[in-house]
Amino acid sequence: MRVMAIDYGDAHTGVALSDPTGLLTGTALTISSWRAETVLEELKKLALQYQVTEVVMGFPRNMDGTEGPRAELYRAFAGRVEETLGLPVRLWDERRTTVDAHRILFEAGKNAKKRKKQVDAVAASLILEGYLAFRRGGNQG
Numbered sequence: 001m002r003v004m005a006i007d008y009g010d011a012h013t014g015v016a017l018s019d020p021t022g023l024l025t026g027t028a029l030t031i032s033s034w035r036a037e038t039v040l041e042e043l044k045k046l047a048l049q050y051q052v053t054e055v056v057m058g059f060p061r062n063m064d065g066t067e068g069p070r071a072e073l074y075r076a077f078a079g080r081v082e083e084t085l086g087l088p089v090r091l092w093d094e095r096r097t098t099v100d101a102h103r104i105l106f107e108a109g110k111n112a113k114k115r116k117k118q119v120d121a122v123a124a125s126l127i128l129e130g131y132l133a134f135r136r137g138g139n140q141g
Helices: 036-050 071-085 097-107 112-135
Strands: 002-007 012-018 025-032 052-059 089-093
Touching (some): 002 036, 002 112, 012 036, 012 112, 025 036, 025 112, 036 071, 052 112, 071 089, 089 112, 097 112
Parallel strands (some): 052 089
Antiparallel strands (some): 002 012, 012 025
C-alpha cells in the first residue's frame, strides 16, 4: 500500500512516496514544469512505477483555516489527478509545509539556490508524513 503525496506548484511540483508498507516516507523528488499536462504525465509514470494505491495532495488554506485564494485551482487539479491516475485524491491541509521545508533545508546548511531546488520535494514529504501520522491515529498537522 504505497501512498503518493503531491505539493502542486506553478513551476515545480513536489512528490513524496511512502515505503511499500505505507508507514514511512521514502522517495521524494520534484517535477519541474509549468504545464499541468506534463505534471500529470509524470505523476502517472510515478504511480505506475511505484504501484501507488493512495494519493494525498496539499491544499492551500489560510492560517485561520479558511480556503486560500488558490483553493479552486487546486481542487480542479486534484480532479485531473484522479482522472489521470484512476485513484481518489485526498486534499490535505498544507499550511506551513513550505515554510517548514525552507527551515529544514536552511538548518541542513543548504544555500538559497539548493533550497529552491529541493523545497517542493521536502514540502511533499511533510504532507506525506502528516498524512501517514493521521492514518496511524495521530492528528492532522
